[in-house]
Amino acid sequence: MNATDIQIAICGSAGDGTIAAGDILRNAVAAAGYRVICFDVYPPEIRGFGKCISRLRITTEQSYSLKRQSDVLISLDDSHAIPHAGEVRDNGAVIFESQPISPCAEGEHMSAHVLPGQIPYGFPIREMAQKATGGARSRNLVVLGFIAGLLGLAPTSFQKIIEKKFAKQGANVTAKNYAGFKAGYDAGAATFKLDDATFGPLAKSGDSGKVVMLSGNAAVVQGCMDAELNTFFGYPITPATTIMERLASEMPKRGRRLLQTEDEISAIAATIGAGFAGSRSATATSGPGLALMAEMLGLATITETPCVIFVSQRGGPSTGMPTKTEQSDLNAALYGSPGDSQRIVIAPTNVEGCYRCAGKAFEMAERYQTPVIVLLDLYLSNRYETVTLTASGPPFVLDANKPLRRMEPGEAYQRYALTADGVSPRAVPGDVGCMHVITGLEHNELGRPNDSAEMHTAMSNKRHDKLQAALEHPDFTVTKRFGAQGRVKVGILAWGSTFGECLEAMFMAQAEGISCAAMKVVMLSPFPTKAISAFMDDCDAVLVPEVNYEGQFAQLVQGTLARPVVRLSRVPSSPMPVELILGEIRRLAGVAAASAAS
Amino acid sequence: MSIPIQPVYVDVKLREVQESGRLDYRSRSLPTWCPGCGYFSIVEGLTHACNEMGIPKEQAVVVSGIGCSSRFPFFVNLYGFHTLHGRVLPVATGIKTANDRLTVIGVGGDGDGFAIGGGHISHAAKRNVDITYLLFDNGIYGLTKGQTSPTSAVGLRTTTTPFENPERPLNPLMMLLSYGASWVGQAYAGNPDHLREMITQALAHRGFSYLHILSPCVTFDKTSKTYTNLGLSVRDLPENHDSSDLMAAMHQAQDQEHPALGLFYQQFRPTLGDTFEQVIAKAGGNN
Numbered sequence: 001m002n003a004t005d006i007q008i009a010i011c012g013s014a015g016d017g018t019i020a021a022g023d024i025l026r027n028a029v030a031a032a033g034y035r036v037i038c039f040d041v042y043p044p045e046i047r048g049f050g051k052c053i054s055r056l057r058i059t060t061e062q063s064y065s066l067k068r069q070s071d072v073l074i075s076l077d078d079s080h081a082i083p084h085a086g087e088v089r090d091n092g093a094v095i096f097e098s099q100p101i102s103p104c105a106e107g108e109h110m111s112a113h114v115l116p117g118q119i120p121y122g123f124p125i126r127e128m129a130q131k132a133t134g135g136a137r138s139r140n141l142v143v144l145g146f147i148a149g150l151l152g153l154a155p156t157s158f159q160k161i162i163e164k165k166f167a168k169q170g171a172n173v174t175a176k177n178y179a180g181f182k183a184g185y186d187a188g189a190a191t192f193k194l195d196d197a198t199f200g201p202l203a204k205s206g207d208s209g210k211v212v213m214l215s216g217n218a219a220v221v222q223g224c225m226d227a228e229l230n231t232f233f234g235y236p237i238t239p240a241t242t243i244m245e246r247l248a249s250e251m252p253k254r255g256r257r258l259l260q261t262e263d264e265i266s267a268i269a270a271t272i273g274a275g276f277a278g279s280r281s282a283t284a285t286s287g288p289g290l291a292l293m294a295e296m297l298g299l300a301t302i303t304e305t306p307c308v309i310f311v312s313q314r315g316g317p318s319t320g321m322p323t324k325t326e327q328s329d330l331n332a333a334l335y336g337s338p339g340d341s342q343r344i345v346i347a348p349t350n351v352e353g354c355y356r357c358a359g360k361a362f363e364m365a366e367r368y369q370t371p372v373i374v375l376l377d378l379y380l381s382n383r384y385e386t387v388t389l390t391a392s393g394p395p396f397v398l399d400a401n402k403p404l405r406r407m408e409p410g411e412a413y414q415r416y417a418l419t420a421d422g423v424s425p426r427a428v429p430g431d432v433g434c435m436h437v438i439t440g441l442e443h444n445e446l447g448r449p450n451d452s453a454e455m456h457t458a459m460s461n462k463r464h465d466k467l468q469a470a471l472e473h474p475d476f477t478v479t480k481r482f483g484a485q486g487r488v489k490v491g492i493l494a495w496g497s498t499f500g501e502c503l504e505a506m507f508m509a510q511a512e513g514i515s516c517a518a519m520k521v522v523m524l525s526p527f528p529t530k531a532i533s534a535f536m537d538d539c540d541a542v543l544v545p546e547v548n549y550e551g552q553f554a555q556l557v558q559g560t561l562a563r564p565v566v567r568l569s570r571v572p573s574s575p576m577p578v579e580l581i582l583g584e585i586r587r588l589a590g591v592a593a594a595s596a597a598s
Numbered sequence: 599m600s601i602p603i604q605p606v607y608v609d610v611k612l613r614e615v616q617e618s619g620r621l622d623y624r625s626r627s628l629p630t631w632c633p634g635c636g637y638f639s640i641v642e643g644l645t646h647a648c649n650e651m652g653i654p655k656e657q658a659v660v661v662s663g664i665g666c667s668s669r670f671p672f673f674v675n676l677y678g679f680h681t682l683h684g685r686v687l688p689v690a691t692g693i694k695t696a697n698d699r700l701t702v703i704g705v706g707g708d709g710d711g712f713a714i715g716g717g718h719i720s721h722a723a724k725r726n727v728d729i730t731y732l733l734f735d736n737g738i739y740g741l742t743k744g745q746t747s748p749t750s751a752v753g754l755r756t757t758t759t760p761f762e763n764p765e766r767p768l769n770p771l772m773m774l775l776s777y778g779a780s781w782v783g784q785a786y787a788g789n790p791d792h793l794r795e796m797i798t799q800a801l802a803h804r805g806f807s808y809l810h811i812l813s814p815c816v817t818f819d820k821t822s823k824t825y826t827n828l829g830l831s832v833r834d835l836p837e838n839h840d841s842s843d844l845m846a847a848m849h850q851a852q853d854q855e856h857p858a859l860g861l862f863y864q865q866f867r868p869t870l871g872d873t874f875e876q877v878i879a880k881a882g883g884n885n
Binding site: 137220230231233248251252254255256257259263265266267269270271272273274275276277278279281295296299303429430431432433434435436437438439440441448449489 | 621627656657658659660661664671672675676677678680681682685687688689690691692693695696697699700717718720721823859870874877878880881882883884
């Protein structure tokens with residue numbers, strides 16, 4: 001059986017329906033049973049003629065990232081798409097308008113940029129749209145139909161998705177759009193085949209779970225809802241806003257409360273207040289908002305108050321690049337706060353991970369009485385993947401609080417009682433006989449201000465030590481090794497969304513015969529020293545690719561373990577290119593081989 | 599103002615206080631304030647009000663910021679959260695959002711409320727969060743040893759204004775009235791009986807109640823807001839003042855030379871908790 005692995009890129013100008021076409025395509029193939037990963041790039045302006053690209057990779061088994069090269073490029077606007085002609089592989093297809101609306105110079109037409117080895121499919125898209133629908137607006141559906149026909153995808157699943165998408169605009173609009181699709185489909189089916197890119201049969205799915213199409217942020221919302229988030233406080237900021245927007249419609253349906261606050265300080269303050277009152281509470285922000293929350297995070301640390309903060313990173317510093325992805329808020333997430341800022345920081349590596357990390361974050365916040373930061377980035381927040389939700393219900397513990405015993409008459413409740421695991425049973429307002437005050441001041445076991453050296457040391461120990469158990473948190477992947485077991489020439493150590501590209505590069509390197517392995521690090525604080533050390537023991541060289549300039553994760557690894565790593569820190573305003581990682585793997589494999597020979 | 603002297607017998611008074619039950623609301627911690635500080639009477643006022651209203655101790659939370667006034671939660675036997683400088687209201691909003699049944703009382707000073715935390719007041723007021731905010735205004739930063747504050751008088755000499763404060767003080771009551779606070783009152787720490795009564799009323803109000811409490815700082819301000827000066831300048835609101843009349847309340851609030859004591863304004867409208875429930879009902883989430 002041929003496993004399906006096709007990547008399609010649709011490129012156009014804002015207003016061409018590029019992103020909409022990608023949306024229909026991903027939903028249609030997912031409905032047909034394929035696995036999808038999809039990432040759209042669009043300009044920051046709401047109106048204008050900026051470049052939009054929607055890239056989808058369609059596979060039999062869920063893939064971790066987009067491929068280095070696309071199999072098909074569709075141009076809805078040659079001026080934007082021409083620079084991307086090179087990203088199509090040999091024997092891949094380039095689909096473009098064969099009859100431009102006005103005469104254009106040769107260099108401005110896609111036909112002049114199709115490389116030898118690529119297969120050009122020029123056809124009269126506009127004319128076909130006009131004939132089928134009486135207007136040119138459905139060009140995006142004509143090309144969608146064209147590739148469906150070309151690649152042999154059944155039109156039925158598209159028809160359903162198109163009907164759903166245009167349902168609000170009436171039967172006429174739906175019919176016209178489907179007519180456009182059908183015209184394209186017939187043309188695609190009638191033309192010569194793109195031989196080595198066809199959809200293979202699907203394996204009979206063994207898991208009985210429900211497959212859904214989710215963006216990273218939507219997966220976070222699903223995780224929050226399944227973990228029974230009670231209260232949410234937020235302030236709009238790209239690329240985290242859609243978390244609050246989705247929660248704003250989901251939470252009230254379940255009788256829960258969401259408040260848009262006046263700023264991020266207020267958002268985190270209210271989140272902590274609600275956590276103190278015993279509610280499962282969260283906020284979501286991006287780098288600039290995290291900076292405003294820094295002081296409050298310290299308050300959550302010292303008062304040992306459970307709270308969850310989703311941080312979707314974008315390009316920085318300052319306002320930086322709000323619509324470009326980056327992994328440069330790691331240091332702020334780990335350390336941003338006055339004093340020693342003990343906390344849990346976890347970073348999912350794919351959309352399914354967003355779901356799991358979101359739900360597990362509430363468990364950890366309660367169990368270890370700590371702020372938990374879930375570090376996402378724009379690439380992860382905005383990309384779509386098919387996700388399997390377990391059939392047996394949400395895999396989350398809904399009350400992870402340490403049990404509180406009844407107070408004896410006259411007994412003073414000790415909010416910060418020193419215990420073996422560092423976690424003190426927590427009373428919340430409403431609990432009879434446990435009245436206490438929590439404070440941002442250093443305190444004793446009763447919670448009363450105390451700044452003695454002994455107490456500050458004891459409480460610092462407590463706040464540090466209690467988190468170590470999170471490294472073995474039940475049903476949570478702290479780190480995971482992929483690829484070759486045992487000794488390898490090159491080991492890739494990565495975190496967050498970049499791990500997907502690392503895995504792709506690793507597979508390609510393995511195909512070239514290079515011995516390599518990759519480890520994803522999901523928990524960044526507390527630092528999984530043992531697992532990472534053991535992995536590094538197996539590697540001749542360790543490569544750390546990440547999308548930031550200073551190599552923040554590489555610094556963390558080197559600083560904690562005092563062992564060298566090879567940095568691949570780049571700020572491409574996009575996900576890390578797979579070929580960059582592959583090039584480094586090749587170079588390191590060569591270097592390692594040379595030094596072994598000498 | 600002359601106060602007639604009445605004899606008070608210690609044993610009688612002690613029995614009266616013990617039997618009242620209000621000592622239950624006091625904690626065992628000794629206040630950290632200077633002898634003579636006006637804030638002692640605010641602790642008295644709150645414990646008395648809680649006792650009078652029969653609020654169960656575990657059902658009340660006092661939230662404070664940073665400053666002399668913000669040490670308050672340690673001196674009462676209720677749940678308490680001593681938060682960060684300026685963040686009383688958002689933390690209190692979070693607590694009330696999580697649990698409507700709690701009586702939530704915010705306390706803080708003039709610097710905490712109107713300097714660093716100034717951005718939050720308008721939003722707490724407009725949302726009508728059902729909490730009580732007691733603002734202790736002594737016109738100076740006490741805990742950091744005497745710097746000028748947003749309500750310091752023009753001409754006050756402090757460590758950060760050695761050549762006298764050139765800035766006009768804010769008018770907190772005007773601000774709160776225009777922000778839409780649904781209960782706005784003023785009291786004076788040197789008039790504890792009235793203060794106690796005002797705290798009780800503020801707690802009883804359903805919605806955002808703001809009580810501005812004038813108090814001297816006996817250590818760092820010997821010239822401006824002293825007991826003598828405040829005692830001579832405060833006045834009662836006119837007897838015919840209509841607390842449902844916003845314009846009349848604003849008119850009274852204009853007079854900062856002679857601060858009026860009493861209930862300036864009261865309005866009944868849905869609280870934040872009510873609006874949450876409305877949203878949930880619209881979304882069909884009650885089923």
